[in-house]
Amino acid sequence: MGVSLKDIAKHAGVSLATVSNVVNGYRPVGEETRVRVQRAIDELGYSPNLSARHLRNGRTGIIALAIPELNNPYFAEVAGAAIREAGTHGYTLLLDYTDSDRQKELLLIEGIRERVIDGLILSPVQLGRADVLARRSDKPLVLIGESVYDVPHDHIAIDNVAASHVAVQHLVSLGRHRIAFIGAHPDVHRQPAHLRLRGYQEALSSAGLSFDPALVAVTAQFGRQDGLTGMRELLKLSEPPEAVFAYNDLIAIGAIRAIHEANLRVPQDVAVIGFDDIEDGRFATPSLTTISPDKESIGQLAVRSLIARVEGKHVSEPADIQTPFRLVTRESTIGR
Amino acid sequence: MGVSLKDIAKHAGVSLATVSNVVNGYRPVGEETRVRVQRAIDELGYSPNLSARHLRNGRTGIIALAIPELNNPYFAEVAGAAIREAGTHGYTLLLDYTDSDRQKELLLIEGIRERVIDGLILSPVQLGRADVLARRSDKPLVLIGESVYDVPHDHIAIDNVAASHVAVQHLVSLGRHRIAFIGAHPDVHRQPAHLRLRGYQEALSSAGLSFDPALVAVTAQFGRQDGLTGMRELLKLSEPPEAVFAYNDLIAIGAIRAIHEANLRVPQDVAVIGFDDIEDGRFATPSLTTISPDKESIGQLAVRSLIARVEGKHVSEPADIQTPFRLVTRESTIGR
DNA sequence: ATCGGGCTGTATAACGTTATAGAGCTCGAG
DNA sequence: CTCGAGCTCTATAACGTTATACAGCCCGAT
Numbered sequence: 200m201g202v203s204l205k206d207i208a209k210h211a212g213v214s215l216a217t218v219s220n221v222v223n224g225y226r227p228v229g230e231e232t233r234v235r236v237q238r239a240i241d242e243l244g245y246s247p248n249l250s251a252r253h254l255r256n257g258r259t260g261i262i263a264l265a266i267p268e269l270n271n272p273y274f275a276e277v278a279g280a281a282i283r284e285a286g287t288h289g290y291t292l293l294l295d296y297t298d299s300d301r302q303k304e305l306l307l308i309e310g311i312r313e314r315v316i317d318g319l320i321l322s323p324v325q326l327g328r329a330d331v332l333a334r335r336s337d338k339p340l341v342l343i344g345e346s347v348y349d350v351p352h353d354h355i356a357i358d359n360v361a362a363s364h365v366a367v368q369h370l371v372s373l374g375r376h377r378i379a380f381i382g383a384h385p386d387v388h389r390q391p392a393h394l395r396l397r398g399y400q401e402a403l404s405s406a407g408l409s410f411d412p413a414l415v416a417v418t419a420q421f422g423r424q425d426g427l428t429g430m431r432e433l434l435k436l437s438e439p440p441e442a443v444f445a446y447n448d449l450i451a452i453g454a455i456r457a458i459h460e461a462n463l464r465v466p467q468d469v470a471v472i473g474f475d476d477i478e479d480g481r482f483a484t485p486s487l488t489t490i491s492p493d494k495e496s497i498g499q500l501a502v503r504s505l506i507a508r509v510e511g512k513h514v515s516e517p518a519d520i521q522t523p524f525r526l527v528t529r530e531s532t533i534g535r
Numbered sequence: 536m537g538v539s540l541k542d543i544a545k546h547a548g549v550s551l552a553t554v555s556n557v558v559n560g561y562r563p564v565g566e567e568t569r570v571r572v573q574r575a576i577d578e579l580g581y582s583p584n585l586s587a588r589h590l591r592n593g594r595t596g597i598i599a600l601a602i603p604e605l606n607n608p609y610f611a612e613v614a615g616a617a618i619r620e621a622g623t624h625g626y627t628l629l630l631d632y633t634d635s636d637r638q639k640e641l642l643l644i645e646g647i648r649e650r651v652i653d654g655l656i657l658s659p660v661q662l663g664r665a666d667v668l669a670r671r672s673d674k675p676l677v678l679i680g681e682s683v684y685d686v687p688h689d690h691i692a693i694d695n696v697a698a699s700h701v702a703v704q705h706l707v708s709l710g711r712h713r714i715a716f717i718g719a720h721p722d723v724h725r726q727p728a729h730l731r732l733r734g735y736q737e738a739l740s741s742a743g744l745s746f747d748p749a750l751v752a753v754t755a756q757f758g759r760q761d762g763l764t765g766m767r768e769l770l771k772l773s774e775p776p777e778a779v780f781a782y783n784d785l786i787a788i789g790a791i792r793a794i795h796e797a798n799l800r801v802p803q804d805v806a807v808i809g810f811d812d813i814e815d816g817r818f819a820t821p822s823l824t825t826i827s828p829d830k831e832s833i834g835q836l837a838v839r840s841l842i843a844r845v846e847g848k849h850v851s852e853p854a855d856i857q858t859p860f861r862l863v864t865r866e867s868t869i870g871r
Numbered sequence: 872a873t874c875g876g877g878c879t880g881t882a883t884a885a886c887g888t889t890a891t892a893g894a895g896c897t898c899g900a901g
Numbered sequence: 902c903t904c905g906a907g908c909t910c911t912a913t914a915a916c917g918t919t920a921t922a923c924a925g926c927c928c929g930a931t
Contacts, residue, residue: 203917214881219919226920229879249651250595251917253586254886261651269615270814275606282605282632291651294630296618315585315597315627423818452818459820478606482759482788484795484820539887550911555889562890565909587887590916 202245211239222247262505264320265295265307271422271449272477273494274322277343280498281320288506290317299420301325310336317509320501323347324389339508343501346390353504355520357492359391362524363398364405366444366472366490369526371406373470373533375442378403379414381429381454382421382446392446395474399444414440421446426453434461441469442532448473448480451487455531471531485530492524538581547575558583598841600656601631601643607758607785608813609830610658613679616834617656624842626653635756637661646672653845656837659683660725675844679837682726689840691856693828695727698860699734700741702780702808702826705862707742709806709869711778714739715750717765717790718757718782728782731810735780750776757782762789770797777805778868784809784816787823791867807867821866828860 207218213232220226221236228236239245253259264281266274278294285292293316297303304326307319318339323331323346331350334340345356370378380399384392396415403410413436416429426445433440434457445451451473458469465471465485473480473489480487500520543554549568556562557572564572575581589595600617602610614630621628629652633639640662643655654675659667659682667686670676681692706714716735720728732751739746749772752765762781769776770793781787787809794805801807801821809816809825816823836856 204919205917215917216881216883216919217879220880223919227879232879248590248917250586250589251886252919254584254590254888254916255918255920257886259586269618270608270611272606272608275611279605279632291629293627296615423814427818452815456818456820456822478759479788479815482763482792484792486792540889541887551887552889552912553910556910559889563909568910584887587916588889590886590918591888591890593916 201248202243203248204245206243207236207239207245210243211236258317258509259315260289261291261293261316262318262320262502262509263293263295263307263316264322264501265297265304266322267297267299267324269294269296271447272479273447273475276477276494277322277498280495281502282498284499284502285506288502290502290506292502297324299324305330308334308336308340310338318505320505324391325386339505341501341505341508343497344391345394348390351517353501353508353518353520355497355501355504355522357497357522357524359394360398360401362474362490362492363395363444364402365524365526366474367399367402368406369488369528369532370442370444370470370472371402371408373442373466375470376408377411377414377438377440378408378442378444379416379433379440380444380446381416381418381426381433382450383415383417385417395444395446418446418450421450423449423453423456426450426455427457428453430454430457431460434458434463439469443469443471445471445473448475448477448487448489451489451531452479452483455483455485455487466530466532466534473531476527481529483531485534488529488532489527490524491527493522496522537584538579539584540581542579543572543575543581546579547572594653594845595651596625597627597629597652598654598656598838598845599629599631599643599652600658600837601633601640602658603633603635603660605630605632607783608815609783609811612813612830613658613834616831617838618834620835620838621842624838626838626842628838633660635660641666644670644672644676646674654841656841660727661722675841677837677841677844679833680727681730684726687853689837689844689854689856691833691837691840691858693833693858693860695730696734696737698810698826698828699731699780700738701860701862702810703735703738704742705824705864705868706778706780706806706808707738707744709778709802711806712744713747713750713774713776714744714778714780715752715769715776716780716782717752717754717762717769718786719751719753721753731780731782754782754786757786759785759789759792762786763793764789766790766793767796770794770799775805779805779807781807781809784811784813784823784825787825787867788815788819791819791821791823802866802868802870809867812863817865819867821870824865824868825863826860827863829858832858 204215204218208215218236220228221233282292304323320341322344328347331347341353343355345359383396400410416433418425418429443454445454451471455465455471458465473487476489476491480489540551540554544551554572556564557569618628640659656677658680664683667683677689679691681695719732736746752769754761754765779790781790787807791801791807794801799805809823812825812827816825
């Protein structure tokens with residue numbers, strides 16, 4: 200097998216415990232011996248056996264991040280930030296994905312990986328408050344995204360209502376009146392969809408525009424295909440929309456495709472705004488105006504909160520952290 | 536902590552070893568006691584502590600997959616397949632990314648995660664044959680992608696030369712003569728870029744077309760931005776290309792954007808073909824013709840090969856496995 | 872002188888699991 | 902009846918780590 204503490208101890212002529220103390224500084228070690236031990240470690244190439252360490256102290260040094268989909272660039276970017284942040288704290292991040300599946304989400308919070316990880320960051324889409332409250336595992340849990348509220352866990356999310364308000368306001372400022380929303384969801388568990396819909400409605404009403412339910416397209420998922428079919432439906436209306444607020448960039452990209460198929464132009468005939476600011480949108484034709492959440496800080500804050508819980512340092516009350524966002528205007532609303 | 540073997544043993548009135556044998560059937564157990572133990576397990580809700588098991592038998596049940604970039608959907612899809620496959624074999628897949636950084640790739644094959652994982656699947660972009668041969672770790676390693684050859688490890692990849700040949704042949708069949716390639720790379724370590732360039736050249740020569748070095752655009756990376764700038768350069772030529780073979784779909788999407796910026800049409804003025812068949816391409820405007828590698832089987836085969844090595848079952852010679860691909864024609868070459 | 876208290880260092884008992892050696896028991900063959 | 906074989910089951914030693922208890926030692930304060 201590999202090199203163990205015992206090998207180092209023998210090589211440096213000290214006890215096991217001393218080597219352990221050099222490695223993780225639980226107790227001070229004399230300068231002279233510390234150097235000797237460190238040299239032995241370097242020479243033999245020691246690295247601690249995590250299984251043993253975990254067995255002993257109950258921690259693995261691995262935290263998990265479970266996202267709904269891998270191939271949504273939004274989550275890929277958040278995950279990237281989280282992996283980097285975990286690394287700087289000496290943790291390894293295990294990336295998992297739920298496929299937006301309720302059963303998988305339940306398994307995860309119930310601790311399917313219980314014995315492997317120190318804690319979990321979950322971006323739920325199907326779980327409700329009750330599911331989270333019913334959870335029995337005592338491993339720290341951090342939630343990201345706006346799916347679940349009022350549960351005793353740290354929670355990182357942007358203000359979906361406010362952000363949606365800003366997005367729709369932008370469309371209003373272009374002089375558009377018939378503004379559609381694509382990405383409402385029939386399932387009550389899909390909180391963010393409701394919140395963005397609410398922001399949409401609030402913005403309409405504060406602009407003095409009436410809310411027309413026919414302009415709200417319900418989608419099954421939140422991918423490009425859903426944007427495509429949603430927009431196709433909207434274009435069949437006798438009075439089709441002049442602007443569209445899409446639940447996310449993927450839906451917006453699908454919608455743009457549908458608009459082109461109908462031989463209409465973006466933004467001249469229909470202006471489109473998305474949500475997430477993924478790279479696809481920057482290079483789409485036309486490039487996509489969008490709400491840009493601070494993905495880097497979402498990943499960072501989630502990891503930091505979780506590690507703080509894992510290490511039991513700040514045993515503060517569960518916090519609700521709102522991350523910043525900004526409007527990024529591009530060709531899909533302002534032409535060129 | 537959780538329920539341990541000892542708890543079960545006490546509850547069922549048998550020894551530790553018997554419970555262990557019921558759990559993993561290493562030795563036969565009498566029918567009567569088996570039932571009693573099984574009932575105790577169900578009642579107390581026992582699940583084995585992986586750290587302890589791994590400490591004992593030297594395996595962690597975790598394998599790692601290291602890809603160059605998280606936000607390239609090609610790798611996201613391969614990773615998704617790999618995660619699923621690992622799950623069906625009872626393994627957990629740890630997803631890592633190298634950021635296409637040579638140092639990170641070196642650290643990984645040298646075993647930075649040595650004590651955490653049972654084996655590694657790596658998609659290298661900067662490593663050469665010598666780097667892999669110099670590796671000292673004895674954990675199983677499986678390589679994917681065509682970066683490295685002739686090393687004693689399993690290797691999964693598609694035939695880049697043949698696939699590129701097919702791609703260019705398709706452009707030729709459209710009657711285009713001035714065909715460009717975007718995504719050549721100055722760095723000798725970037726094997727796949729060379730291979731796709733070679734396939735491009737072979738297809739040209741077998742079509743009786745001459746090779747014009749001015750039509751080959753070198754890029755720093757392989758993202759949308761690189762396609763954008765590469766194409767801009769090509770369009771500045773006195774005799775710009777009528778068709779483009781892009782190293783991958785992201786570059787192709789960037790190139791399409793550049794073509795639109797120049798007020799030219801795809802495919803009427805410039806036909807574009809990509810490589811990877813990522814979802815972005817299917818919903819781009821126009822939708823992207825591409826070479827579609829079998830990403831699902833790449834992920835699956837890589838995981839299966841690695842697990843076979845980890846478990847030391849088929850101690851066969853390192854295999855070179857070629858995965859299938861096909862040409863998918865869409866609007867960017869055949870109009871509509 | 873003696874005591875108390877910082878320092879450094881050591882020996883050792885866990886953590887939960889599995890493989891090995893072996894202890895009982897029954898039963899059929901010698 | 903005795904002995905070995907075959908079946909169950911048990912006791913126990915690891916695996917590599919860390920926390921606890923403790924043993925020296927030196928030094929300043931009593």
